[in-house]
Amino acid sequence: xxxxxxxxDDIPHVLPPESxxxxxxxxxxxxxxxxxxxxILAGFHxxxxxxxxxxxxxxxxxxxxxxxTGKRIAxxxxxxxxxxxxxxxxxEHITGGLVKAGYHEVVVNxxxxxxxxxxxxxxxxxxxxxxxxxxxxxxxxxxxxxxIPQLSEKAKEIRAQQLQIGxxxxxxxxxxxxxxxxQVQKYVxxxxxxxxxxxxxxxxxxxxxxxxxxxLANTLA
Numbered sequence: 001x002x003x004x005x006x007x008x009d010d011i012p013h014v015l016p017p018e019s020x021x022x023x024x025x026x027x028x029x030x031x032x033x034x035x036x037x038x039x040i041l042a043g044f045h046x047x048x049x050x051x052x053x054x055x056x057x058x059x060x061x062x063x064x065x066x067x068x069t070g071k072r073i074a075x076x077x078x079x080x081x082x083x084x085x086x087x088x089x090x091x092e093h094i095t096g097g098l099v100k101a102g103y104h105e106v107v108v109n110x111x112x113x114x115x116x117x118x119x120x121x122x123x124x125x126x127x128x129x130x131x132x133x134x135x136x137x138x139x140x141x142x143x144x145x146x147x148i149p150q151l152s153e154k155a156k157e158i159r160a161q162q163l164q165i166g167x168x169x170x171x172x173x174x175x176x177x178x179x180x181x182x183q184v185q186k187y188v189x190x191x192x193x194x195x196x197x198x199x200x201x202x203x204x205x206x207x208x209x210x211x212x213x214x215x216l217a218n219t220l221a
Contacts, residue, residue, distance in 0.1 A: 023049075023136045031059065031108070031128040035116055039108040046101035047088040047136065048187040054084040055133035058119070060111035062132075065103040074109060090138070093145045093175050093183065096152025097159075106132065141181035 029041045041061060054062065054077075062075040064086070077084055086102040116128055139145075152175070162169055 021138045021140065023138065025134050025136060027132045027134070029106075029130040029132075031112075031116055031130055035108060035113070035128060037108055037110070037113060040105065041108065041130065042104075042106035042132070044103060044105045046103055047086070048090070048184060049088040049136040049138045050090040051137040052086045052088055052102075053135040053137065054086070055135075056082070057130055057132055059115050059130040061106045061108055061130065063105050063107060063109075067100055074111065075104075088136075089187070090145060090180060090183065094147060094151075096147035096149075096155045096175050097173055098151045098155035106130075139180045141179065141184065143180045144177060145175075145180055145183055146177045147175045 027042075034041060054075075056077045060074065060076075062084075064073050064075055065071070066073055075084060086104065087099045089101045091099050092101045112130075119126065119128065159169055159172065
């Protein structure tokens with residue numbers, strides 16, 4: 001929470017949603033075809049945007065990795081009107097690595113199989129389709145991604161503390177100042193790679209035109 005307070009103080013135009021190139025991107029997986037245990041529905045990855053907001057799916061399967069332990073955790077969203085919010089690469093950049101983009105994946109697990117079996121009994125006429133309702137909160141492509149100094153310093157302190165207790169986070173990342181549009185381009189495949197990997201590139205038509213969200217669809221037939 002302190003991090004967001006600092007963000008709001010230093011760059012107040014980051015957080016308001018008006019005129020930002022956001023994307024609501026629901027995806028579907030056919031569990032009749034891809035419902036075996038350990039089937040990967042969305043591979044291990046982080047998101048390039050500012051924040052990713054997940055709605056609850058009827059079928060479990062979303063997993064995240066805890067930064068402090070490195071452990072893989074199956075996500076459980078409690079009953080009620082709750083959302084899961086994850087940091088993306090833009091938030092990681094602007095905090096100098098203090099807030100890391102969250103690694104996550106969607107894999108068919110035991111809980112997924114339990115729900116599949118129950119829904120076959122309760123709703124035999126309905127298709128077994130897992131819907132992932134995900135909202136990608138982006139910054140404008142002409143926004144300057146510049147790490148906030150006090151947050152960068154805090155990130156370095158935490159990194160040093162982790163190293164002292166034997167938790168090496170690997171090579172230190174350098175967060176160079178750049179436009180969001182340039183940052184997005186770093187993560188987007190060239191057109192020929194998109195064809196090879198059966199990937200979808202979605203461009204938002206309104207300004208900024210270079211705001212692109214890419215994900216690999218490994219459930220394509």
